[in-house]
Every structure is written in C-alpha cells, then in structure tokens.
Amino acid sequence: MNSTPEAAYTHLRRTQPNLFNTPPGDGAISIVRGPLAEGRVVHHDQWWTLLQDPVVFPDGQHGHYLRMIPSQPELGTAVLPLISGKVVLIEHFRHATRTWHWEIPRGGGTAGLSEKDNAAKELEEELGATATELVELGTLHPDTGILAQPVALFAARINEVGEVARGEAIRRARTVMFAEAEEMAGSDAITDAFTITALFRARRAGLAQ
Structure with missing residues (x-):
C-alpha cells in the first residue's frame, strides 16, 4: 500500500x-x-x-x-461437508469471540483459485477431506454492517474425514444427522452465520436427509 x-x-x-x-x-x-x-x-x-x-x-x-x-479480490468460501447426507462439523476456537464454535470449514479467497477450487482447498486443509462433488449454494454477506464482500457457499459430498487442522485451533470433527445440525442451530449450539445459512440453503436444495 x-x-x-x-x-x-x-x-x-x-x-x-x-x-x-x-x-x-x-x-x-x-x-x-x-x-x-x-x-x-x-x-x-x-x-x-x-x-x-x-x-x-x-x-x-x-x-x-x-x-x-x-485484500485479495477472490471471494472467500465456506463449505458444508456431507457424508451420506450427514453433516460434518468442526469445533474451531475463534480469537474474536475467545471461545469454541461448531462450524463448517471456511477461508479467505486464494489468488489464482476459482471459488470451487478454494472450497475444495479449505476442506482438505481444515478437515483432511476430499470433495467428490461440490454443490453451489449461492453467496452470503456475513455482516453487512462492516464487511464489504460476500462469501461463496458450497456443500461438498465427501467419503471420509481425515486429520483436522489442529494448528488452526480446530480440535475435533463431529458427524451428525442433518436434522440434529439444524436443531443445534436452533438452540444456539451453532451460532456461526456461515454454518446456519449453509444448512438452510442445503435443505432448500434438497441435500438434507
């Protein structure tokens, strides 16, 4: 600058x-x-x-x-991992709130990568998982009061979960039924806006089982 x-x-x-x-x-x-x-x-x-x-x-x-x-023009991404219709959540410590959150993998845009490629990269980095299919779920403005750019949302079908990125303050992954994930969102067990919106969009897209 x-x-x-x-x-x-x-x-x-x-x-x-x-x-x-x-x-x-x-x-x-x-x-x-x-x-x-x-x-x-x-x-x-x-x-x-x-x-x-x-x-x-x-x-x-x-x-x-x-x-x-x-600082990068590429959109950030958030991706809802699905195994046989079940939702995979990660427990991630967030500095801003100084607490743990159940959420889905996400990250900022990466120069030279498409939004789909970036979503696949975030899955691999945070969950040790490979997407067999990526489904677009639209975009989300997570905080219109201060954040200018939207984030691209995806659902990803995966076959298995690998090692979580402990160096990024992710301590474990959890697989739950889709309805249970929605209940967690409804009861404040999930408060992350990316995760709540991805669950809503995925159900409307017919991905819930």
Missing part, C-alpha cells in the same frame, strides 16, 4: 472504483468525493483492509464509516 493512510485510500479509489459506487436513487449513504474527502486506510495486511470512508447520510449529515474489504 502507499506510504500514508490517505495516499493508500486515494490509490484504492483510483484502482478499484467499484468499491466506492453509490447506487442511483434516494436514501443511500454516499461517499464524499474530492481532495478534501479525508478517507483513510486504517489497516492493511495480507487478509484484510480496513477503510474509513467519509460519508453523507440521507439526512445530509456528514460523518465517517468503517468497513473491511478483503
């Missing part, structure tokens, strides 16, 4: 203008344009870029809004 937060922001506006579009019509939050816009790149690493956008609210008030964009 450029040497100052303001220069980095200006570079992004010039090279990726689609990130700064405002849809036509009334009622949207607009991003201020011009040399006095005071936009900044607050943080940047290989995974995430945090922007502070100068904005105008629908009532005319000016302010700033934070949002995160991925």
Whole structure:
C-alpha cells in the first residue's frame, strides 16, 4: 500500500472504483468525493483492509464509516461437508469471540483459485477431506454492517474425514444427522452465520436427509 493512510485510500479509489459506487436513487449513504474527502486506510495486511470512508447520510449529515474489504479480490468460501447426507462439523476456537464454535470449514479467497477450487482447498486443509462433488449454494454477506464482500457457499459430498487442522485451533470433527445440525442451530449450539445459512440453503436444495 502507499506510504500514508490517505495516499493508500486515494490509490484504492483510483484502482478499484467499484468499491466506492453509490447506487442511483434516494436514501443511500454516499461517499464524499474530492481532495478534501479525508478517507483513510486504517489497516492493511495480507487478509484484510480496513477503510474509513467519509460519508453523507440521507439526512445530509456528514460523518465517517468503517468497513473491511478483503485484500485479495477472490471471494472467500465456506463449505458444508456431507457424508451420506450427514453433516460434518468442526469445533474451531475463534480469537474474536475467545471461545469454541461448531462450524463448517471456511477461508479467505486464494489468488489464482476459482471459488470451487478454494472450497475444495479449505476442506482438505481444515478437515483432511476430499470433495467428490461440490454443490453451489449461492453467496452470503456475513455482516453487512462492516464487511464489504460476500462469501461463496458450497456443500461438498465427501467419503471420509481425515486429520483436522489442529494448528488452526480446530480440535475435533463431529458427524451428525442433518436434522440434529439444524436443531443445534436452533438452540444456539451453532451460532456461526456461515454454518446456519449453509444448512438452510442445503435443505432448500434438497441435500438434507
């Protein structure tokens, strides 16, 4: 990125203008344009870029809004593993919440890989499993309040589970009936948005047994 937060922001506006579009019509939050816009790149690493956008609210008030964009243009993926119709969940420790979560494998976009290839890679890395079939389940915006890019959802048929990625704070895998996974989502045993949405989409796609 450029040497100052303001220069980095200006570079992004010039090279990726689609990130700064405002849809036509009334009622949207607009991003201020011009040399006095005071936009900044607050943080940047290989995974995430945090922007502070100068904005105008629908009532005319000016302010700033934070949002995160991925540093790679490729979409992240989340993949629901299925063995004979049963759901495979991983127990993953998450730093942000400082606790363990039952969820499905997922990861950020990888340069040079398609969304399907990235989903297959995440399965192999986190679950030690190989997909025999990948089914597209659409996209998900996991947090529209701050995350700019959607994530591609998949279901994957697999034959077996291998070694989980303990180095990524995954301590075990668990195979449950599809209905039990839905019950876990309904009772707060699963709170991960990717997993809950993938279960919902997979049932609508006829993959539940």
